Amino acid sequence: QVQLVQSGAEVKKPGASVKVSCKASGYPFTNYAIHWLRQAPGQSLEWMGWVHGGNGNTRYSQTFQGRVTTSRDTSANIAYLQLSSLRSEDTAVYFCAFVGDGSWFAFWGQGTLVTVSS
Amino acid sequence: EIVMTQSPATLSVSPGEGVTLSCRASQSVGRNLAWYQQKPGQAPRLLIYGASTRATGIPARFSGSGSETEFTLTISSLQSEDFAVYYCQHYKNWPPWTFGQGTKVEIK
Numbered sequence: 001q002v003q004l005v006q007s008g009a010e011v012k013k014p015g016a017s018v019k020v021s022c023k024a025s026g027y028p029f030t031n032y033a034i035h036w037l038r039q040a041p042g043q044s045l046e047w048m049g050w051v052h053g054g055n056g057n058t059r060y061s062q063t064f065q066g067r068v069t070t071s072r073d074t075s076a077n078i079a080y081l082q083l084s085s086l087r088s089e090d091t092a093v094y095f096c097a098f099v100g101d102g103s104w105f106a107f108w109g110q111g112t113l114v115t116v117s118s
Numbered sequence: 119e120i121v122m123t124q125s126p127a128t129l130s131v132s133p134g135e136g137v138t139l140s141c142r143a144s145q146s147v148g149r150n151l152a153w154y155q156q157k158p159g160q161a162p163r164l165l166i167y168g169a170s171t172r173a174t175g176i177p178a179r180f181s182g183s184g185s186e187t188e189f190t191l192t193i194s195s196l197q198s199e200d201f202a203v204y205y206c207q208h209y210k211n212w213p214p215w216t217f218g219q220g221t222k223v224e225i226k
Binding site: 045050103104 | 130150152154160161162163167173205207209212213214215216217218219220
């Protein structure tokens with residue numbers, strides 16, 4: 001069974017960066033991408049980008065282009081999301097998700113709350 | 119970018135009643151549509167993909183229908199655990215994947 005376990009909550013000041021991790025298990029990590037999405041308080045879900053576990057290819061939403069970086073560590077089956085130049089509007093729960101052979105988000109991490117506050 | 123619009127924003131329903139949620143796409147997505155359920159403090163859970171295929175372990179009281187631009191999620195007889203927010207999401211011409219703004223199903 002696919003499992004995604006994310007790192008803990010973060011509090012950051014405006015202008016700082018945050019790096020969130022997502023440890024994957026239950027499937028061949030290098031065969032699939034890990035996606036990142038976020039959900040601001042009381043809002044819907046927003047896709048941010050992906051990183052492929054094998055070749056490291058990345059793709060980002062234009063909304064976050066220039067501020068977001070996704071990466072992975074194949075030795076530990078961990079994917080990372082880094083978001084820079086944080087502002088208060090980036091306060092949200094950040095989720096990693098697994099798409100697999102379909103194009104829908106079949107499995108999700110538990111979420112990581114990132115709070116941006118001075 | 120394809121815009122997904124859900125209606126209504128909130129539904130007040132009594133346990134045991136049936137309910138139908140709507141989702142509209144700004145352009146045709148074929149049957150490339152998924153539905154998710156989200157409870158407070160939890161990650162979304164996949165319910166339906168391909169517009170009408172239930173994900174593993176999803177009870178038969180959940181059913182999806184529709185194609186192109188109009189979709190519905192029906193819950194035939196609401197159980198206490200079904201009160202949650204429901205999101206639709208398309209996966210045609212990605213990226214980006216986009217979601218509707220959600221429909222909250224609350225206890226009447």
